[in-house]
Amino acid sequence: MVDEVILLDYWPSLFGVRTRIALEEKNIKFDYIEQDLCNKSALLLEMNPVHKKIPVLIHNGKPVCESLIQVEFIDETWPKANPLLPSDPYQRAQARFWGNFIDKMLPGLGKLMWGANGQEQEEGKKEFVEMLKTVESELGDRTYFGGETFGYVDIALIGFYGWFDAFEKYGNFSIEAECPKIIAWAKRCVKRDSVAKSLPDSEKVTELVPELKKKKRVE
Amino acid sequence: MVDEVILLDYWPSLFGVRTRIALEEKNIKFDYIEQDLCNKSALLLEMNPVHKKIPVLIHNGKPVCESLIQVEFIDETWPKANPLLPSDPYQRAQARFWGNFIDKMLPGLGKLMWGANGQEQEEGKKEFVEMLKTVESELGDRTYFGGETFGYVDIALIGFYGWFDAFEKYGNFSIEAECPKIIAWAKRCVKRDSVAKSLPDSEKVTELVPELKKKKRVE
Known part of the structure; x- marks a missing residue:
């Protein structure tokens, strides 16, 4: 079938x-x-x-x-091609931990992007940067989060990359200045066809933000 | 070893x-x-x-x-004794979905238990009851969430059961009146040694709440 x-x-x-x-x-x-x-x-x-x-x-x-x-x-x-999670139960648990941690960055990002006022946006930015630094120290000097193999944690985080320009513009900061290893890692990820093909265009995302802000205010 | x-x-x-x-x-x-x-x-x-x-x-x-x-x-x-997740990938994904959904009940429960005022507590109760009804309709007339086998989703939800009395007392409502099938399911779960041995004593949990509320106010 x-x-x-x-x-x-x-x-x-x-x-x-x-x-x-x-x-x-x-x-x-x-x-x-x-x-x-x-x-x-x-x-x-x-x-x-x-x-x-x-x-x-x-x-x-x-x-x-x-x-x-x-x-x-x-x-x-489809377990054969490019395994995304490690086969060892302990390593799998670690990958799930970091996937879960990355999802915990969302409330901070929500405040940064859609916060009701400047103070809330600053709080959100601080939360996001702090958590991204934790993720960066987990990455360390490895090529990908799983070592030499692109996988689950990389996929969890690279999903955010198409929004990095928008975060920077609306948060008025530089992610590269805060977390240079994350930017270097993201540039490695983007060399993969799977990522290049799937990520949304950063410029279009940034242009879309005012429209989304308007919709959120109306809701 | x-x-x-x-x-x-x-x-x-x-x-x-x-x-x-x-x-x-x-x-x-x-x-x-x-x-x-x-x-x-x-x-x-x-x-x-x-x-x-x-x-x-x-x-x-x-x-x-x-x-x-x-x-x-x-x-x-330890995969041999009592498998907790189904072996089929689709069924596993469904179990993870419901585990994730159950964790999403926590913000509502937080408001219900530790809300700053009556209005916030009422909102939390409403959110919790609505979500618990969704979980109840997923359970339907099955013995456990996985059918005849006690597993991952049962474990995710039964963790809350030791707190049900406290939720009812501080939210001034009856979970059994709202979700009778959930209570019948919980009573089945408690017949298992693993659950009976592990759940905290409901009375002690309820007694502890004022102390926890005080600590939360101090923090």
């Missing part, structure tokens, strides 16, 4: 990027269906009735939700 | 309970070391330098943090 793989996604999504990269790493062909988040499709509501959010990965008609769960699912469903 | 397993924990922890139950399900002997969270031990700070939180599972000297990651680690390290 040929697998039918569909991804319901929204092009600037930090989360959707992760799933796109994991599918590319496994050389899985998939139908990408762009979603209008202001006018959610019947398919999205049917496939993710609990959260009603993208990305949703639909494999042979069955939905998998939450991007890091999708990455694990992709790795377990 | 005999495994050395140590759990750094705090008796009323919703999270620590999960790890205790998983270890009991696998018949793993472990040294339980109670932690004073007002005066964190050098061992806790060394083993979880990032979050400085319990529970920490130390396996042959190496720490694993975050309770649901510990449950997966325990399942992968």
